[in-house]
Amino acid sequence: MASLTGSACLENYRIQGLPSSAFYISEFISDLEEQALLDKIPKPRWKQLSKRRLQTWPSELAKNTLLDTSLPKWLIEPIITRIHSIPLTASDPQKHMFSDSPHGSPNHVLINEYLPGQGIMPHKDGAAYHPVVCTVSLGSSICLDVYGTKEEGTTETEPKWKILQEPRSLLITTGEIYTDHLHGIAEVEEEINLGPSTVSNWKLLRSTDEIIEGRFKRLPRTSLTYRDVIKVSKLGAKFGIFGSR
Numbered sequence: 251m252a253s254l255t256g257s258a259c260l261e262n263y264r265i266q267g268l269p270s271s272a273f274y275i276s277e278f279i280s281d282l283e284e285q286a287l288l289d290k291i292p293k294p295r296w297k298q299l300s301k302r303r304l305q306t307w308p309s310e311l312a313k314n315t316l317l318d319t320s321l322p323k324w325l326i327e328p329i330i331t332r333i334h335s336i337p338l339t340a341s342d343p344q345k346h347m348f349s350d351s352p353h354g355s356p357n358h359v360l361i362n363e364y365l366p367g368q369g370i371m372p373h374k375d376g377a378a379y380h381p382v383v384c385t386v387s388l389g390s391s392i393c394l395d396v397y398g399t400k401e402e403g404t405t406e407t408e409p410k411w412k413i414l415q416e417p418r419s420l421l422i423t424t425g426e427i428y429t430d431h432l433h434g435i436a437e438v439e440e441e442i443n444l445g446p447s448t449v450s451n452w453k454l455l456r457s458t459d460e461i462i463e464g465r466f467k468r469l470p471r472t473s474l475t476y477r478d479v480i481k482v483s484k485l486g487a488k489f490g491i492f493g494s495r
């Protein structure tokens with residue numbers, strides 16, 4: 251179904267029926283690019299958490315601040331280059347998803363690996379980042395749950411929306427979804443109750459072949475989460491080693 255073509259603008263990939271705004275591109279990278287990325291993730295860098303493994307590139311934040319070092323080339327090419335190449339709207343081909351972010355580009359990547367049965371608790375991504383999140387999925391499909399808010403402002407206990415992320419896809423979340431709603435990944439081995447009325451991006455999926463009677467069993471899934479960290483510390487400037495920058 252919807253795949254990335256030269257003339258595409260992001261508006262064609264908007265997920266309807268969700269709080270604004272989320273976009274889903276099912277075939278953002280090729281099979282070869284997916285495999286190359288999986289091969290490049292350095293094994294010694296994994297940090298084992300209780301429910302998943304994690305790597306932070308180029309480094310962990312300290313007090314919501316990133317040390318000014320650049321991302322390695324394999325995390326820039328092809329993903330960041332391609333994100334920059336998709337116009338937000340057809341009327342302004344120069345403007346992309348990070349045009350208005352502090353550094354005009356993502357400067358930070360989290361790599362999360364989830365084995366079947368693993369997940370991430372409902373959370374918000376917080377104030378360290380410019381509110382645009384680009385997630386590329388590798389290896390397996392998985393569902394991201396998005397939680398609604400009750401009238402009095404508390405979060406509902408059951409997720410209200412489900413976004414199915416296929417391997418090789420790009421999911422972009424921004425706006426209200428970033429600022430007002432929690433998201434998480436359930437600790438299940440199998441996704442169930444999947445269909446056009448429960449999966450918000452059903453119409454944008456590449457294929458529904460693996461979904462049998464509304465279910466599929468998860469395989470190991472790796473995600474690359476690209477964001478722009480707002481505060482960047484220039485160490486050189488701080489210590490005066492490189493003169494003023």
Ligand SMILES: O=C(O)CCC(=O)C(=O)O
Binds near residue numbers: 362
């Ligand atoms: O792996 C994912 O798709 C979600 C990760 C996430 O929510 C996060 O790192 O903040």
Ligand SMILES: [Fe+2]
Binds near residue numbers: 373375433
């Ligand atoms: Fe998150």
